[in-house]
Amino acid sequence: MDRSAKTIFNFVNLSHPDELKDEETQLRIRRLAMSEVGRARRKPKTKRERNEMVLEFRKPAATSATIDRLGRGEVDPFTPYPIALDETSRALVASIFRDGSAHSRQLRGAWWLVGLSDKATFYNVLANARLYQLKELTGTFVQKSDLLGLSMQNHALRSMTDRIKDSEGHASDEMIGAVSSFMCYHYILGEFEGWENHRNALARMTGLRGGFNNIAQESLRITVSWTDLVGSFSQDIPSIVPLPQLWQNNSRSPPGSPRPFNDISLKWKQRFPAMMDWITIFDDINQLMSLDRGFTKEEKHLAETTGCWMEPTMVRLLAIRPLITGSKSENVMEEVCRLGTMLFLAPIWRWLGASPVWTFTVTRNLLSVLNSQMVEWGELKPLLVWSVYFAALETRDPRERSQFAFILAVLMNGLQIREWSELTQVVQSVLWAERIFASSDGSLRDDVMSILRLPGTGDVTPVLEEIEDEEA
Incomplete structure (x- = not known):
């Protein structure tokens, strides 16, 4: 085919319709139009080919954003905004x-x-x-x-x-x-x-x-x-506000899905068979996480659109109030575990896209319970370690952090463990999310270990043992 017979296209690339208002852009379009007029005069063409011009809207080269009404693009020029955007x-x-x-x-x-x-x-x-x-x-x-x-x-x-x-x-x-x-x-x-x-x-x-x-x-x-x-x-x-239907659907795993064994859950039910409010939520979280819920692309998409399992789980944790129903040791322990579970989930919630996630009231409430209520945890002490560990990671208050670090040092002494790796094993035996919490405890480790082995003052184990005896 003769090249002179081919249709000629002139492209004017714009990233937004407002660029049509630019004088330089308008001048360029006029020049191209006049060039087409002159070419048409010199060489007659069919009606379809005459003065053909294409305006193409392309995204700027510096960004890979796509246009999406639900949030993956930057500004959709075709969305009917309720105000005129400047x-x-x-x-x-x-x-x-x-x-x-x-x-x-x-x-x-x-x-x-x-x-x-x-x-x-x-x-x-x-x-x-x-x-x-x-x-x-x-x-x-x-x-x-x-x-x-x-x-x-x-x-x-x-x-x-x-x-x-x-x-x-x-x-x-x-x-x-x-x-x-x-x-x-x-x-x-x-x-x-x-x-x-x-x-x-x-x-x-x-x-x-x-x-x-x-x-x-x-x-x-x-x-x-x-x-x-x-x-x-x-x-x-x-x-x-009651749960929306979609949140209710996401709050628990599908019927028949496998329940992973958790030793600490079994010990709780053996000791407190009538205290099922918190442990039921804990078991659901354990099951959901074992199925990789919350960490897949599908779950992150749910988190950004209609909500995932995190929202209804938080609503359930906020609904139970162990210290209102009683003041026995099991009520105190359930309240500590409720607050500890919220602090465990808070960083996962942020990872899913929530921001901010304010936890200053939760850490303050947990510290208040620990300072005012002394109970014997016995075989359930890993739950206490787990709750205090995530409170220490989550708090932004230096005084709270130092108190949580000291409590962890006391607990390590009571469990007769001297290495930080042994403490993290206890924490991970309860509930853990490696991709969220990996390498997140460096400064906390230093704080706790410095309490156990203060430079220049010798081992503080006797002091910690005295505190442990008072709590028992």
């Missing part, structure tokens, strides 16, 4: 979906859809995105936002105020989604007075429509449960 808001949206972003991935497929459904909610999504940007800049979560974040939340408040004027819409999906977005904002800041105020408002709104289970939209129903759970976990209080 350069600032577009950058905030992009930060939510950028690879390596500090922004929470947990249940993004649910709350992102809720954010797109209403102006007030979307402005709070942007305000929350700014908090995560500040985390990236400072290396830690901030306790208050900056002018940009406050500006976005001010827009959300004004939009919310306008909506409140319509009394018929007080229990609408849009209002419930907006209140949930405010709860998320306060939770990220770790400011739970504001979170509680909005949770109370959420409860009243849903009461007007007959309860939480009357929220028909799946993404909103999951988002409401999520915003209630993360704040409840942070304060170690029971959740007030």
